[in-house]
Amino acid sequence: MDRTAEAALLGSAPAGRSDRRGAAAMAAALLLAFAATAPFAGQQLAAVPAFVPTCNAAIVILDLITAALLHGQYRELGERSFLALACGYAFSALLAAVHGLSFPDAFVPGSLIGGAQTPAWLWVGWHGLFPGFVAAYAALAWRERHPRGGTVAGASPRVTRRAMLTMLGLAAAAILAATAGMSLLPELMAGSVYRSPATRAFLLGAWAGHLTALALLVLSTRGRRVLDLWLAVMLLSALIDLAISAILVNGRYQLGFYAGRVYGLLTAGVVLVILLRQAMRLQSGLVRTLAALRESEARLALIFEVLPIGLGVMDTRGTLVLSNQEMRRFMPGGVMPSRDEARQWRWRGYHPDGRRLAREEFPGARALRGDTVRPGIEMLYTQDDGHETWTRVAAQPLRDASGRITGACAVVADIDAFKRTEAALRASEERLRRVLETEAVGVLFFDWTGTLVGANDVFLRMTGHDRVEIVTRRLTWRHMTPPEWIGESERQLEILAATGRIGPYEKEYFLKDGSRRWMLFAGRDLGDRTIVEYCIDIDDRKRAETALRASEARFRTLVEGVPQLVWRAGQDGGWNWTSPQWTAWTGQDATASLDHGWLRAVHPDDRDAVLAAWRQAAACGGFRAEHRLRHAGEDRYRWMQTQALPLRDAMGKIVEWLGTCTDVDDLRRLQEEQKLLLAELQHRTRNLLAVVGGIAGRTLATSASLEDFETRFDERLAALGRVQALLSREARPGEEARPGEGALAVTLDELVRLELLAHGVDAADRRVQVAGPPVLLPGRSVQLLALALHELSTNAVKHGALGRAGGSLAVSWTLHVPENGGAQHLCLEWREDGVPLPAAAGTHRGFGRELIETSLPYDLGAESRLEFGADGVCCRITLPLATARVATD
Known part of the structure; x- marks a missing residue:
């Protein structure tokens, strides 16, 4: 038995520090x-004869249990x-039992067995011979730790019988000597008092035997x-027992x-207690071991x-007496194929020469x-659905001792995937062989010196060799x-030495005729x-790439030269490229404009x-906004036309959009001015016709x-013509039309002086x-006011x-605010x-x-008044600034 197993038994447990x-x-x-x-050992106490048999009965039980446990250790170890x-x-149990039965006055008056000296001699034989068994234990234990042949002989029923018979013979001899041979032995007791010095000599001999056994055990x-x-500890307790109960007293009942x-009792129970304690420890360990074993078995x-x-x-x-799920998949009937008549046909095996295996040649058989x-x-195993699965079947016989x-x-083992992969690999190798012979790929082999050692026909045709x-x-x-290209080729070889792979890389190659061609290499x-x-x-x-790059360069030059912002976008309107004009125009760099970043430059309202x-561009076939x-x-927003x-x-699938942004801000402003000019022309024509009609009628x-x-x-x-000529003149520097009116404004001073000059009067x-x-x-107000000034001038010249x-x-005018509040007014006085x-x-x-008193108030909202005094005429006209404004506005 190995040391691990020995340590798990009661008697062989090693002593630890706590022990x-x-x-x-x-x-x-x-x-x-x-x-x-x-x-106080010699102090006399009351006689209780039954005390001795009672103690001996307990000792008998303890010793027998201990003997049984120790014998079990012998069988195992x-x-x-x-x-x-x-x-x-x-032996101790037998002697203790007979000693209890022989003790005087315990069961009957006098001794139940033997005579008056029997108990004393049984006690001496019991305590005098027991140390010999301990000494034998110590001697045998030393030999067992140092066996001659390297191994312990092991338990033997014959040895057990011999040992037990020897023990029983020794016990019988001691009992017979103390009973039947009592007359041949010296007297140890005189009533209940020990006889000296013979008694003490025998007791000291027993005490010395225990001490000797203790020394042998320790050594x-x-x-x-x-x-x-x-x-x-047991021997120490026995030594104390002998000392206090025999050597230090001179009789019974002290x-x-x-x-x-x-x-x-302690001597008899100390080993039993430690064995039982160890047994409890081992039982607890056994429970844990069994739990771990069950868990391990479950795993x-x-x-x-x-x-x-x-x-x-x-x-x-x-x-099948034991199988897992995968085995039951192939043997659902629980019988190996060679013995299963109903399912034997599902299994097929073949000899290397193609002959089919007989069922006696199946691995299990x-x-x-x-x-x-x-x-x-x-x-090959045929499943229920007819699918054939490749397997590898191995078997080995099981034998008893x-x-x-x-x-x-x-x-x-299911090797179907492996077999089919193997077949696919062979097919792949065949395809690779055919690929190597295709017209598109050249294959060459060279050694580390750079010498070509092989090539396919395609490579030879490509190079002319x-x-x-x-x-x-x-x-x-x-x-x-x-x-x-030598340097690049050497660099690729360095990569090959480090990684085992080369390329892909491009370089030019010399053909046999000295011309060059570009080739792509990998290996x-x-x-x-x-x-x-x-x-x-x-x-x-x-x-083609060289031509494409040249074309792209020309295209880039063209794009960067047009006065438009050019861009490219994905299907969702996210831009992926902008021309330099975009950055110059918006200040937004190319990266910021990518995806939908370009929208940040668009006016938030648009x-x-x-x-x-x-969102409508794809359906409409184009984008325009x-x-x-x-x-x-x-630093302002300008109108752009983006398409x-x-x-x-x-x-026919849209892959991207190409678009431009064109500045139409000036065009939109000119168009607005054109609209205003047309409106003004129409308005002035209607007004002029109305004025002409009014003049003609009046x-x-x-x-x-x-x-x-x-x-x-x-x-x-003529007066009306002069006004129209004044309104139609080209603008002087800094002069512009009023918003919403389309024509140039005329100063009042200019109008007065022009009308006077037309009548030959210099200002x-x-x-x-x-x-x-x-x-x-x-x-719109100049015409009526000019006609009024014309009438006043004509009247002043004639009358x-x-x-x-x-x-x-005197012609004068001022600006003032009416007393009732409101906008400024122009006040003209003639x-x-x-x-x-x-x-x-x-x-x-x-x-x-x-004209003055009716038309001006009606058409211009003016207040006008004519006064005829004794010294001349006075005309006052007041216009709201809605129709007149300070020239310096």
Whole structure:
């Protein structure tokens, strides 16, 4: 038995530190108790004869249990030291039983067995011979730790019988000597008093025997085992028992006599207690071990079930007695194929020459005949759905201790994927062989010196070389590589040495005729100091790429030169490229404009409309939107027209959009001005026709004849023409039309002086005074006010201050706010002096008076008043600033 198993048994448990401390504490307690009771050992107490048989009965039970446990240790470990100790405890039990029965006055008056000296001699024989068994234990234990042959003989029923018979013979001899041979022995007792010195000599001999046994035990075992420690404690207790119950007293029923019986109980029970305590520990460990074993068995059962291979154990009839789920998949009937008539047809195996295996040649059948079938036979298994699965079946016979075959162990592995992969690999290798012969891929082999050692026909045709050059090893990659590509080729070889792979990389190659062609290379180290490279002729592609780059350069130059912002976008409107014009225009760099970042440059109010147009672009076949875009240089938004067309692939699917942004801000402003100009032209034409019609009607109503009408009408049309010429002149620097009016504004000063000049009166004439702040008159109010000034000027020339000597004219205007509040007003005053007027001068109502007092208030919202004084005419006209404004606004 190995040391691990020995340590799990009661008697062989090694002593630990706690065990030594416990034994030492027990020994110290025994010695303290002895020291406390020894001074009073000779004190006489009442006689209780039944006390001795009672104690002896307990000792008998304890010793017999201890003997049984020690004998069990002997059977398990085979160490005869345990057998000797078991015999000692059995001997002690026998002597203790007879001693109790022989004790005087315990059961009957006098002794039940033997005579008066029997109890004393039985006690001496009991305590005198028991140390011999302990000494035998110590001697045998030392020999068992140092066996001559290296092993312990082991337990033997014959040895056990001999030991027990020897023990029983010794016990019988002691009992017979103390009973039947009592007359031959010296007297040890005189009543209940020990006879000296013979009694003490025998008692000291027994005490010396215990001490000798203790010394042998300590020297031979060194307290290595728990049992050894507590045997020493037991011997110490026995020494104290002998000392206090026999040596320190001189008769029965003294304190030492009774205390000795207690020590006797301790002596009998100390080993039993430690054995039982160890048994409890081992039982607790056993429970834990069993729990762990059950858990381990559960894990093993789970592993057994989930193994990807079928495992099964069969008896000699071929019936599965243990199997996992994978095995039951292949043997659902629970019988191996060669013995299963109903399912035998599902299994097929073949010899290397193609012959089908007979069922006697199946692995299971061979294993039951004693053959070991490993690594197994490949067999086809037909499933219920008709699918055939490749398996590998192995089997091995199971034998008992005598070598007789008791069954077989079989393993079934599903190798269907492997077999089919193997077949696919062969097919792949065949395809690869054919690929290597395709017209598109050249294959060459070279060694680490750079010499070509092989090539396919495609490579030879691509380069113009022949196979003789390959066979004679006249070609090297350096010979075929232009000088400027040597460095790149060497770098690729360094990568090959580090990684085992090369390329893909491109380079030019010399053909046999000295011309060059571009080729793409990739390869790897085959591991046998040979390198394989695959090459593809890409010369046409490289030339096309060169042409494409040139085309792209021209396109880039064109794009960057147009006065538009060019961009490209994905299907969702996210931009993926912008031209430099975009960054220059918006200040947004190319990265920020990617995806939908370009929308940040669009006016926030226009973004939803732009996105809506994008959502409709695919359905409409194009994108078009007008929106405002921030101009970084001007720091304002300008109107842009953005449009894009889709680029489609061969299937008609949109792959991206190409678009432009065109600045239409100036165009939109000119269009707005054009609209205003047309509106103004229409308005002025309608107004002019209305004015002409009004002038004609009023002139006709006040004319005496057609000649008079013609003269007056011409003069008034001339005045109207002068106004139109003034309104239609080109703008002076800094001058502009008023918003919403379309025509240039006219200053009031300019209008007054022009009308006076038309009547031959220079504004520099001393008779004329013109004064007032600069005020601009809008085109729609100039016509009526000019006609009013014309009528006033005509009247002043014909009848007033400008037609008579001594007359004077003052034209002035001011700006003021009415007393009732509101907007500013323009107040114009025409005053003539030095012209005596008749009393009836203000009663005539002609064209001029109607114009001033009726048309101006109606058409311009003016307030006008004519006064005819004794010294001349005064006309006051007040216009709201809605129709007139200060020229410096």
